[in-house]
Structures are given as structure tokens and as C-alpha cells.
Amino acid sequence: EVQxxxxxxxxxxxxxxxxxxxxxxxxTFNTYAMSWxxxxxxxxxxxxxxxxxxxxxxxxxxxxxRLIISRDISRNTLFLEMNSLRAEDTAIYYCARGFEGMDxxxxxxxxxxSS
Amino acid sequence: QSALTQPxxxxxxxxxxxxxxxxxxxxxxxxYNYVSWYQHQPGKAPKPIIYDVSNRPSxxxxxxxxxxxxxxxxxxxxxxxxxDEADYYCSSxxxxxxxxxxxxxxxxxx
Numbered sequence: 296e297v298q299x300x301x302x303x304x305x306x307x308x309x310x311x312x313x314x315x316x317x318x319x320x321x322x323t324f325n326t327y328a329m330s331w332x333x334x335x336x337x338x339x340x341x342x343x344x345x346x347x348x349x350x351x352x353x354x355x356x357x358x359x360x361r362l363i364i365s366r367d368i369s370r371n372t373l374f375l376e377m378n379s380l381r382a383e384d385t386a387i388y389y390c391a392r393g394f395e396g397m398d399x400x401x402x403x404x405x406x407x408x409s410s
Numbered sequence: 411q412s413a414l415t416q417p418x419x420x421x422x423x424x425x426x427x428x429x430x431x432x433x434x435x436x437x438x439x440x441x442y443n444y445v446s447w448y449q450h451q452p453g454k455a456p457k458p459i460i461y462d463v464s465n466r467p468s469x470x471x472x473x474x475x476x477x478x479x480x481x482x483x484x485x486x487x488x489x490x491x492x493x494d495e496a497d498y499y500c501s502s503x504x505x506x507x508x509x510x511x512x513x514x515x516x517x518x519x520x
Contacts, residue, residue: 330509332456332511339413339497339499339511339512339513339514340448340450340456340499340501340511340514341511342501342508342509342510342511345509353507353508355508389455389456391456394503394509395442395444395446395503395509396444396446396458396461396462396501397446397448397456397458397501398458398461398467400455400456400457400458401455402454402455403455
């Protein structure tokens with residue numbers, strides 16, 4: 296069964312850091328693009344970043360330089376390194392398979408940025 | 411990159427058909443056949459229901475259909491059912507190698 300399982304969310308102070316993980320199973324991880332999408336409280340879905348199957352990385356302007364996508368192919372795991380966090384980064388963060396279209400989604404992990 | 415434009419809400423009675431529009435520009439919706447639609451219900455992961463403008467993933471009801479004309483994509487749900495009540499989002503690949511979502515449309519089944 297194809298599955299994505301996010302972890303690493305929690306409460307962090309403004310300016311702090313956090314690393315999200317997404318463990319993938321049931322498919323050949325390194326042959327797919329992978330993405331992070333978030334949903335702030337009361338808001339819609341927002342694309343955060345993607346990494347292609349060849350390793351090219353793309354980020355939304357709102358997070359570029361602060362939130363960085365990476366992957367460990369040997370561990371079938373996707374990461375989102377989150378630095379200089381702001382209140383507006385508070386959201387549920389979803390890991391998804393794909394880029395132009397996302398066909399498998401995790402259940403999400405919640406990040407709260409607050410003092 | 412501005413969000414794609416969707417109506418905030420639509421409603422319909424069981425059995426009816428509804429259409430949700432998703433308007434972008436020639437740099438996203440109009441320039442690529444990479445428009446997707448997602449159904450999002452509270453507490454659940456978003457569920458893909460249309461990809462590449464008009465294709466349905468395996469297991470998705472044929473009551474869901476997608477199309478595109480110029481810079482506007484559309485999602486039509488026919489034979490509306492109570493279980494269709496959810497938020498619906500469109501997304502499109504863009505010319506600057508990003509992805510952009512619509513603001514979301516809340517579907518109410520009366």
C-alpha cells in the first residue's frame with residue numbers, strides 16, 4: 296500500500312527551527328517528485344515546495360530561504376527544514392507525492408509558531 | 411504568484427449538477443495542461459479527484475469531470491450527493507516552475 300507518514304510538528308517560538316519528516320512506503324521513492332503543501336487555520340491550501348525525481352528543488356516565494364525541502368533516498372524520507380519561523384507559518388503541513396499533480400497525500404503534521 | 415480565483419461557495423440539491431470555476435492566467439492555467447482538483451473534508455487529507463485537466467484517478471466517481479477553456483478550468487459534479495459536501499481546490503503548474511492553488515470553494519449540498 297502506498298503511504299506517506301508525516302512527523303516532527305509541534306510548538307515552536309518565533310524565530311525558532313523545526314524539521315518535518317515524511318516517511319514514504321509502497322512505491323519507488325526516487326522515481327517520483329515530492330511536495331509539501333500547508334493549510335493555515337481558516338485558510339486554503341498553499342504550495343510550499345517540491346523536489347523533482349532528479350533532485351531539483353523549488354520553493355514558494357513566501358518561504359524561500361527559510362523553509363528548505365530535501366530528501367534521503369536511502370531512507371525513503373522527505374524533509375522540510377524550517378528556520379526563522381514566523382507566526383504565519385502556523386499550519387498543517389502535508390506531504391504529497393507529485394508536483395504538477397499530487398496523487399497521494401499524508402494526513403499532515405501541525406506546526407504552531409507562538410511565544 | 412497570485413492564487414487562482416475560485417468562487418468562495420457553491421450549493422446544490424441532491425441529484426443536481428454544479429460547476430466550480432478556477433481562473434488563472436496564460437502563465438499557469440492557460441499555459442499548461444497541469445490543472446488538478448482536490449476534495450478536502452475536515453480532518454482528512456486532501457483527495458485528488460482530477461489531474462491533467464480532465465483525468466480521473468482510479469476509484470474516483472465518474473460524476474466528477476474537469477475541463478479547461480483558455481485561462482479558466484472547471485470542475486463539474488453531476489448527480490450531487492450529500493457525501494460530496496467539502497472544500498474543493500484547483501491547482502496549476504506555472505511558468506516559473508511553481509505550483510499555485512485556488513482559494514478554495516465550499517460546496518454545500520442542500
